[in-house]
Amino acid sequence: MESRSSEPIPRIAVVGSGPAGCYATQRIVKELPEAEVTVLDRLPVPYGLVRYGVAPDHQGTKAVTRQFDRLFTDGSVVFLGNVRLGEDLELSELQELFDVVVLAIGRAVDAVLDLPDSALDGVYGAGRLTRLVNGHPDEAGLRPELGTAAVVIGHGNVAIDVVRMLIKTTRDWDGSDIDDEVHAGLVRSLRRIELVGRSRVGEAKFDPVLVRELGRIDGVRFRVHGMPGDPTLRDDPRYAAVEALGRIAPVSPRITVDIRFGLAPRSLVDAAGRVDGVIFEDEHGRIERIAADSVITAIGFDRPDYLELLSGADPDRGELAPGLFAAGWFLRGARGTIPENRIGSHRIAAAIVEQLRSGRIPIGRPGRAALPAAVLGRAVGFADWRRIDEAELAARTPGRVRRKFRTVEELLAAIEEDVPRPERERAGR
Amino acid sequence: MRVLVLYGTESGNAEFVANDVAKRLSADHDVEVLDLTDLEPSRLDPAALHLVICSTYGDGELPYGAQPFYERLESTVLDLTGIRFALFGLGDTAYPETFIGGALALAEKLTELGAEHVADHASHNASGDADASEAAIEWCTGLPQLALAPAQTGA
Numbered sequence: 001m002e003s004r005s006s007e008p009i010p011r012i013a014v015v016g017s018g019p020a021g022c023y024a025t026q027r028i029v030k031e032l033p034e035a036e037v038t039v040l041d042r043l044p045v046p047y048g049l050v051r052y053g054v055a056p057d058h059q060g061t062k063a064v065t066r067q068f069d070r071l072f073t074d075g076s077v078v079f080l081g082n083v084r085l086g087e088d089l090e091l092s093e094l095q096e097l098f099d100v101v102v103l104a105i106g107r108a109v110d111a112v113l114d115l116p117d118s119a120l121d122g123v124y125g126a127g128r129l130t131r132l133v134n135g136h137p138d139e140a141g142l143r144p145e146l147g148t149a150a151v152v153i154g155h156g157n158v159a160i161d162v163v164r165m166l167i168k169t170t171r172d173w174d175g176s177d178i179d180d181e182v183h184a185g186l187v188r189s190l191r192r193i194e195l196v197g198r199s200r201v202g203e204a205k206f207d208p209v210l211v212r213e214l215g216r217i218d219g220v221r222f223r224v225h226g227m228p229g230d231p232t233l234r235d236d237p238r239y240a241a242v243e244a245l246g247r248i249a250p251v252s253p254r255i256t257v258d259i260r261f262g263l264a265p266r267s268l269v270d271a272a273g274r275v276d277g278v279i280f281e282d283e284h285g286r287i288e289r290i291a292a293d294s295v296i297t298a299i300g301f302d303r304p305d306y307l308e309l310l311s312g313a314d315p316d317r318g319e320l321a322p323g324l325f326a327a328g329w330f331l332r333g334a335r336g337t338i339p340e341n342r343i344g345s346h347r348i349a350a351a352i353v354e355q356l357r358s359g360r361i362p363i364g365r366p367g368r369a370a371l372p373a374a375v376l377g378r379a380v381g382f383a384d385w386r387r388i389d390e391a392e393l394a395a396r397t398p399g400r401v402r403r404k405f406r407t408v409e410e411l412l413a414a415i416e417e418d419v420p421r422p423e424r425e426r427a428g429r
Numbered sequence: 430m431r432v433l434v435l436y437g438t439e440s441g442n443a444e445f446v447a448n449d450v451a452k453r454l455s456a457d458h459d460v461e462v463l464d465l466t467d468l469e470p471s472r473l474d475p476a477a478l479h480l481v482i483c484s485t486y487g488d489g490e491l492p493y494g495a496q497p498f499y500e501r502l503e504s505t506v507l508d509l510t511g512i513r514f515a516l517f518g519l520g521d522t523a524y525p526e527t528f529i530g531g532a533l534a535l536a537e538k539l540t541e542l543g544a545e546h547v548a549d550h551a552s553h554n555a556s557g558d559a560d561a562s563e564a565a566i567e568w569c570t571g572l573p574q575l576a577l578a579p580a581q582t583g584a
Binding site for chain 2: 026057058059061064066067175207212213237339342
């Protein structure tokens with residue numbers, strides 16, 4: 001679209017194509033249809049946690065990407081994947097080229113237990129495992145050994161997702177895009193899972209809907225510990241959901257899940273460099289030792305870099321510095337569902353639009369066309385992503401909706417492959 | 430036909446579908462899209478057909494975007510007799526017990542106040558294969574109230 005006369009248009013770079021970045025983009029283009037918006041991602045594929053965080057069996061939740069697709073297919077927003085902030089491009093360069101930069105870069109690193117010996121073999125972050133079963137290139141080489149007994153530490157939705165992923169068998173994954181080979185390796189010997197957290201059931205952060213979902217899987221025995229018969233809890237849906245699990249009597253259980261409340265991890269048991277169990281302490285100081293071959297921590301996410309930019313940031317409007325904004329988990333910490341990020345990102349976008357309209361942010365930087373040739377050369381566009389998408393869909397096996405490519409090399413190669421014409425036309429340009 | 434497309438959203442999916450529905454219908458009808466978040470019950474129009482597009486969250490609950498409208502309905506003194514609507518619920522059979530529960534609660538409240546649903550409640554399953562916007566368009570263009578009038582005037 002030609003701009004009217006030679007009047008400059010706002011040129012905006014959004015770094016990160018997960019929900020936070022896409023919702024911000026959505027609101028910006030709605031308010032400023034003339035703006036040039038470029039969405040960058042370090043991976044060749046868009047959508048961040050929707051693709052790699054939402055569990056493979058929650059395809060309905062992933063459908064939010066249909067909204068985001070429209071941003072790119074309508075032609076106004078350009079996707080540049082395979083462009084890594086800090087490697088292919090520095091933040092300062094982006095700030096030079098664009099009137100506004102929005103950092104929606106997330107927090108992908110699993111928080112670690114603040115314990116001695118938390119670096120033992122057999123200790124895994126829940127985020128890493130989720131990425132692994134979702135086929136994330138960063139985890140392509142990871143082959144966790146969970147053994148026969150795994151302790152999952154945490155009482156949030158991520159912990160419940162992990163438990164569900166570990167107790168499901170092949171048949172239970174119908175309609176998903178699970179990496180079957182990886183999953184089989186994870187659960188091969190698993191017979192017992194301990195789900196342990198420091199919170200009491202009335203403080204637990206998990207969504208009871210996810211707990212109820214566990215009860216729909218056949219062949220699992222649930223045992224509940226540390227949940228008092230407190231009558232005031234009867235109306236708490238979390239209590240009800242967990243209590244209902246305890247009443248399930250499977251005919252021939254193949255796996256047992258022990259659910260424990262009110263236990264804080266104090267140390268890991270070290271057997272020649274490999275974890276052998278976890279020592280917990282309850283609120284009365286009583287010690288409980290739980291044997292395990294592996295430990296999975298689901299205690300939050302963080303990131304090692306760019307956090308210094310956040311000092312003094314307004315968590316509502318996301319402004320870090322003139323023309324520099326943050327959104328999503330990067331801004332507010334790793335809390336917040338997809339819909340919560342919609343609200344946050346729309347608010348930040350509104351702040352950006354207001355500053356552009358008022359002139360508080362000047363307009364006139366060169367934008368996307370001035371990106372270095374090396375960046376534009378390596379960048380994967382949205383149409384390229386659609387080719388990858390079609391190839392993954394075409395490669396699906398029975399009972400699976402797609403088969404994801406596991407490495408960046410495979411993803412890039414899929415762009416070049418000859419895809420039959422009808423699929424290419426549907427993918428669009 | 431005057432059509433008010435009302436949406437109750439939380440992730441933006443219902444809004445997205447509502448806008449696609451409106452775009453399709455606006456070729457043949459006088460269409461307006463309204464977010465339930467800010468909608469007053471007094472804006473409901475006996476001369477219009479109301480297409481209610483609503484998702485479901487949590488424990489079969491209304492989405493964040495529909496809750497204010499529901500609360501206004503609970504405290505309104507209005508009689509909604511003469512208000513015609515049709516419901517399209519967005520749900521996910523991954524959560525079967527509460528499938529479109531939120532949308533149904535909204536429809537029930539409207540009916541309780543006297544509104545009339547002119548068709549069976551329709552739904553879309555996010556875990557299915559159909560595209561939600563396509564399904565919604567197919568549904569509403571099939572409603573007899575929205576059938577094309579013969580020899581419509583051109584642009």
